[in-house]
Amino acid sequence: MDDKQVNRPEWVPENAGESEGFTTNVMSGIESLHDGSYKSDAQSSGGGKRPFVKRREYSIDEYVKGVREGDITIIARAITLVESNAEKHQEIAQEILTRLLPYSGNAVRIGITGVPGAGKSSLIETFGMRLCDKGHKVAVLAVDPSSSVTGGSILGDKTRMERLSRHKNAFIRPSPSGGALGGVARKSRETMIICEAAGYDTLLVETVGVGQSEVTVRSMVDMFILVQIAGAGDELQGIKKGVMERSDLIIVNKADGNNKVRAETAKGEFDRILHFLQPSTEGWESRALACSAVSGYGLDELWDMIKDFENITRTSGFFAHRRQKQNIEWVHSLVTEYLSRMFFNNDSVRRYKPIIENRVLNGQLSPTKGAMELLRIFEGKEFNI
Ligand SMILES: Nc1nc2c(ncn2[C@@H]2O[C@H](COP(=O)(O)OP(=O)(O)O)[C@@H](O)[C@H]2O)c(=O)[nH]1
Numbered sequence: 001m002d003d004k005q006v007n008r009p010e011w012v013p014e015n016a017g018e019s020e021g022f023t024t025n026v027m028s029g030i031e032s033l034h035d036g037s038y039k040s041d042a043q044s045s046g047g048g049k050r051p052f053v054k055r056r057e058y059s060i061d062e063y064v065k066g067v068r069e070g071d072i073t074i075i076a077r078a079i080t081l082v083e084s085n086a087e088k089h090q091e092i093a094q095e096i097l098t099r100l101l102p103y104s105g106n107a108v109r110i111g112i113t114g115v116p117g118a119g120k121s122s123l124i125e126t127f128g129m130r131l132c133d134k135g136h137k138v139a140v141l142a143v144d145p146s147s148s149v150t151g152g153s154i155l156g157d158k159t160r161m162e163r164l165s166r167h168k169n170a171f172i173r174p175s176p177s178g179g180a181l182g183g184v185a186r187k188s189r190e191t192m193i194i195c196e197a198a199g200y201d202t203l204l205v206e207t208v209g210v211g212q213s214e215v216t217v218r219s220m221v222d223m224f225i226l227v228q229i230a231g232a233g234d235e236l237q238g239i240k241k242g243v244m245e246r247s248d249l250i251i252v253n254k255a256d257g258n259n260k261v262r263a264e265t266a267k268g269e270f271d272r273i274l275h276f277l278q279p280s281t282e283g284w285e286s287r288a289l290a291c292s293a294v295s296g297y298g299l300d301e302l303w304d305m306i307k308d309f310e311n312i313t314r315t316s317g318f319f320a321h322r323r324q325k326q327n328i329e330w331v332h333s334l335v336t337e338y339l340s341r342m343f344f345n346n347d348s349v350r351r352y353k354p355i356i357e358n359r360v361l362n363g364q365l366s367p368t369k370g371a372m373e374l375l376r377i378f379e380g381k382e383f384n385i
């Protein structure tokens with residue numbers, strides 16, 4: 001619990017409780033000067049508190065200017081505002097985002113999924129380094145709805161993208177600890193806007209949680225990549241037809257040493273399977289590629305494929321079309337989320353919900369009738385059963 005105290009953001013008032021809408025825990029993430037965080041004593045010595053430095057408040061103009069100029073500290077602070085659940089931070093954050101929106105949208109957004117251990121973070125590091133060396137500006141984000149429970153994040157585990165995090169052209173941001181997936185998704189999407197306005201041209205989004213987060217990340221990126229390893233067996237890798245159908249590219253990673261031949265064989269098999277599946281992106285035939293995050297094998301080809309994908313879909317108009325669709329879906333999901341929160345926080349609903357649920361459990365009320373009754377109560381009608 002001590003840990004939590006140390007990690008509480010500076011702007012949380014001393015007397016704020018856990019439930020007042022504040023992010024109560026900031027993940028320590030990587031030790032880097034590029035995420036705008038202080039090189040924390042607490043992390044290296046495992047003990048002492050980081051020195052308390054009162055941060056200067058920036059004006060909205062300063063935020064917008066700083067982000068546009070690529071000022072790492074201000075970018076990180078702007079993202080922290082976006083990630084805050086406090087209402088007053090949200091107001092400022094939304095104003096900043098509105099001002100930045102016209103400068104966003106210019107990056108290619110790539111989502112990367114796959115089971116833990118497949119090598120997503122390692123690939124991002126090796127591949128990201130190459131892009132940065134070529135002069136690209138790469139932002140790496142993670143989407144991990146479980147991070148608020150476990151306190152872990154991609155950058156908290158052993159792969160910390162240490163080389164990449166030190167590169168001047170890279171910006172790495174661990175997953176926001178937003179609780180529900182919806183919250184994490186909103187924060188990640190808004191973080192993407194900030195990164196694009198800051199001039200990052202390639203956004204790599206690592207999916208950390210399994211299941212639902214894949215669907216969410218697919219809905220916020222242009223290209224979706226599934227990372228697999230050869231020989232682990234479909235069961236173990238949890239390959240579902242749905243995930244493959246959402247993928248534009250399947251990377252068979254760890255194609256190095258003794259494993260190279262097996263990886264190439266697996267690549268061939270994936271190519272065959274993909275051929276029979278519904279393609280994820282109109283006008284693009286999903287394909288497989290063998291790569292190694294360790295040797296760098298296949299990574300030039302990976303970049304060529306990303307460029308091909310971008311060219312083909314931009315030319316056909318599908319690229320822009322998908323983004324528009326994603327934006328509208330985003331609006332809808334925000335509305336749904338808002339309504340659901342309002343519904344379950346409604347006083348009458350809270351009062352009668354346990355009673356109605358109990359009747360459903362006892363078989364006195366069908367689930368449908370129970371739901372209808374709750375909705376009636378929400379609309380201000382009398383409880384009448
Ligand atoms: N031999 C080999 N090992 C790799 C490769 N990529 C990742 N690994 C190892 O696989 C493990 C998991 O990698 P990580 O990037 O953390 O996977 P993630 O959970 O998918 O992000 C680590 O021990 C890596 O060193 C690769 O291309 N070849």
Ligand SMILES: [Mg+2]
Binds near residue numbers: 121
């Ligand atoms: Mg990882």
